[in-house]
Amino acid sequence: MSTAEMLLWVNKYKPKSFDEIIGNKEAISTFRNWLDSFFNGTSQNKAALLWGPPGVGKTLTVEVAAIEYKAELIQMNASDSRSYDDVERIAITTSKHVGFSVSRKIILVDEIDGILVSEDKGGLNALIKLIEVSKFPVVFTANDPWDPRFKQLRDACLMIQFNAVRSTSIIPFLEKICRAEGISYNREALKIIAERCEGDVRSAINDLQTCVAGRKVLKLEDVKWLAYRDRVIPAFEVLRGIFSANTCNSAKRYTITSDLSYDELIQWLNENIPIQYSEPKELVDAFNSLSKADVYLGRIKSSQDWSLLS
Ligand SMILES: Nc1ncnc2c1ncn2[C@@H]1O[C@H](COP(=O)(O)OP(=O)(O)OP(=O)(O)O)[C@@H](O)[C@H]1O
Ligand SMILES: [Mg+2]
Structure with a gap:
């Protein structure tokens, strides 16, 4: 991670354990039960699809799982991949290969919605093949997995829905960041940030950082402009x-x-x-x-x- 990226509070204050993740307790618990059953060989599904609105902790949950399960995270962004042949080649090769030092792996194919932008069916087929051949849990994330073209993929996955996070959960999280940064804050200002983000925790943290703008104080007037953003x-x-x-x-x-x-x-x-x-x-x-x-x-x-x- 570059220094500039480290300075972003979404990275600096990114949770490292399940306990620190706010909201979506039920989804996270379903996900953990599935991973437990996968690793002890009793799972019905080889893949899970975490879906829901942006910035609520889907990718984060998988990243934290890698830490908590001491698993190596093999991560791919479906929409970033230049060629879908690559998705198949990298993922399938990796999933077949059981390393000596790390015995557990979690394969994450992030943001699969992007794969539909290309009319090429190869990418989607590669993902389905990946589930079939993988010896490791495969996790997909998507904002909207309800396109009919995802039907076969959905059928092969345990579907886990993530929801917008309540502002009442976001406020204490923002307070924690303020305390860690030594910022004296107006509580009403934090409430406005938490309410304006519409359940998107990433936006709330980014907005807080923008509004604070390098100072050590957050006043009510610093957040007024948020009301106009939409x-x-x-x-x-x-x-x-x-x-x-x-x-x-x-x-x-x-x-x-x-x-x-x-x-x-x-x-x-x-x-x-x-x-x-x-x-x-x-x-x-x-x-x-x-x-x-x-x-x-x-x-x-x-x-x-x-x-x-x-
Ligand atoms: N529930 C949460 N608890 C604490 N921090 C969160 C939560 N959700 C998001 N964040 C913060 O926002 C960052 C981005 O979240 P994440 O990448 O998990 O979003 P996402 O749900 O995968 O969104 P997208 O659909 O855009 O990929 C995280 O790294 C973390 O810093
Ligand atoms: Mg994500």
């Missing part, structure tokens, strides 16, 4: 927000609420700076800042290093 803010409102912001951080928040691309935003700012500012010094400062932003955007695009945005 609706697309017209370009002129975004510009007004940016031009009226007192700090870089509050200006940045307006860029998040907009659905303008960064290129479009730079163009809009370019056209509006002469309207907003009349003093020569202000104009020079504004254009200097904008050209710096443009240089950084170029670097981000060529290096794909999005951490430069922060």
